[in-house]
Amino acid sequence: MDAIDRIILGELLRDGRLSFRDLAARVRLSPTATAERVRRLADAGVISGFHAEVDLAALGRPLKAFIDVRLRPGSDHAELEAGLLSLPAVLSGVHVTGRWDYTLTVACRDVAELDELVMALPRSYGVIETNTRLQLRELHGSGVEALCALVEPK
Amino acid sequence: MDAIDRIILGELLRDGRLSFRDLAARVRLSPTATAERVRRLADAGVISGFHAEVDLAALGRPLKAFIDVRLRPGSDHAELEAGLLSLPAVLSGVHVTGRWDYTLTVACRDVAELDELVMALPRSYGVIETNTRLQLRELHGSGVEALCALVEPK
DNA sequence: TGTGAAAGATACGAATA
DNA sequence: TATTCGTATCTTTCACA
Numbered sequence: 353m354d355a356i357d358r359i360i361l362g363e364l365l366r367d368g369r370l371s372f373r374d375l376a377a378r379v380r381l382s383p384t385a386t387a388e389r390v391r392r393l394a395d396a397g398v399i400s401g402f403h404a405e406v407d408l409a410a411l412g413r414p415l416k417a418f419i420d421v422r423l424r425p426g427s428d429h430a431e432l433e434a435g436l437l438s439l440p441a442v443l444s445g446v447h448v449t450g451r452w453d454y455t456l457t458v459a460c461r462d463v464a465e466l467d468e469l470v471m472a473l474p475r476s477y478g479v480i481e482t483n484t485r486l487q488l489r490e491l492h493g494s495g496v497e498a499l500c501a502l503v504e505p506k
Numbered sequence: 507m508d509a510i511d512r513i514i515l516g517e518l519l520r521d522g523r524l525s526f527r528d529l530a531a532r533v534r535l536s537p538t539a540t541a542e543r544v545r546r547l548a549d550a551g552v553i554s555g556f557h558a559e560v561d562l563a564a565l566g567r568p569l570k571a572f573i574d575v576r577l578r579p580g581s582d583h584a585e586l587e588a589g590l591l592s593l594p595a596v597l598s599g600v601h602v603t604g605r606w607d608y609t610l611t612v613a614c615r616d617v618a619e620l621d622e623l624v625m626a627l628p629r630s631y632g633v634i635e636t637n638t639r640l641q642l643r644e645l646h647g648s649g650v651e652a653l654c655a656l657v658e659p660k
Numbered sequence: 661t662g663t664g665a666a667a668g669a670t671a672c673g674a675a676t677a
Numbered sequence: 678t679a680t681t682c683g684t685a686t687c688t689t690t691c692a693c694a
Binding site: 361364365366367368369396397398399400401402403404405406407410411413418433434436437440442443444445446447448449450452454455459483485486487488489490491492493494495496498499501502503 | 515518519520521522523550551552553554555556557558559560561564565567572587588590591594596597598599600601602603604606608609613637639640641642643644645646647648649650652653655656657
Binding site for chain 4: 389
């Protein structure tokens with residue numbers, strides 16, 4: 353992966369629908385050569401996909417929170433994981449080290465829905481303890497901008 | 507936002523580079539009407555952008571972790587936030603409720619880099635306490651799939 | 661909000677260096 | 678890996694329902 357590939361990555365991180373023509377102009381290659389580089393980056397797994405970014409607040413789910421959970425020892429984790437992720441508000445879950453087994457990221461319509469979710473977890477999903485942290489604010493520059501800084505050549 | 511818009515959202519979440527022609531076929535509208543709907547969704551802020559997804563491991567940063575931090579009371583948080591996000595390994599940061607002020611998401615080359623980062627925080631960024639959780643595994647179905655389930659009509 | 665048609669822009673494949 | 682070129686496909690604009 354050379355400097356040109358890094359520029360390409362940065363541009364596609366910012367605008368995933370950029371045409372090969374415009375992208376090519378940015379890196380001073382022909383559109384064909386540029387498309388070929390993007391194809392190679394995808395084949396190599398460096399680019400794992402292109403996605404629309406949706407605003408959860410605009411979808412009626414303005415309340416984001418992180419729920420740390422601990423599961424009952426000896427239970428079937430695979431099955432419980434699937435159950436947790438099948439909950440509508442649950443966006444993602446990661447298995448982490450430390451006092452808690454998983455951290456779930458959730459997006460709720462309001463605190464009532466979050467309350468319901470937090471209370472439902474111990475009842476039906478093998479969860480024996482939870483800790484909920486509300487997201488107050490996302491730091492400016494989180495996400496795409498940080499990734500761009502990581503991939504772009506100096 | 508009707509059912510057709512929800513289908514469009516789901517498709518663009520899965521493949522952000524889908525052509526309007528193919529997207530139109532999926533929702534049984536003309537490409538023109540489909541493009542107009544996407545434009546409206548973007549104008550309304552429901553779609554906030556399109557981005558490539560990069561594999562951090564393929565970029566040489568296979569170690570993901572969450573670092574909870576507490577800042578020195580009375581310090582200039584705005585400035586410290588900018589400092590934290592300017593660190594190369596830091597992908598994002600959120601201000602959260604509870605015992606910790608922020609949770610940083612970081613991607614490191616190896617544990618040595620993570621160690622260096624965790625030790626550097628108290629020295630230079632107004633951080634007075636940290637708690638690091640390694641990401642062992644992301645649950646299958648985190649991310650796009652969960653979002654699709656949220657937007658797609660039943 | 662929707663359609664269809666036509667012009668201009670873009671992507672793709674083949675030949676080649 | 679890159680370029681150019683020809684052809685196929687796609688996007689966008691416009692007139693109109």
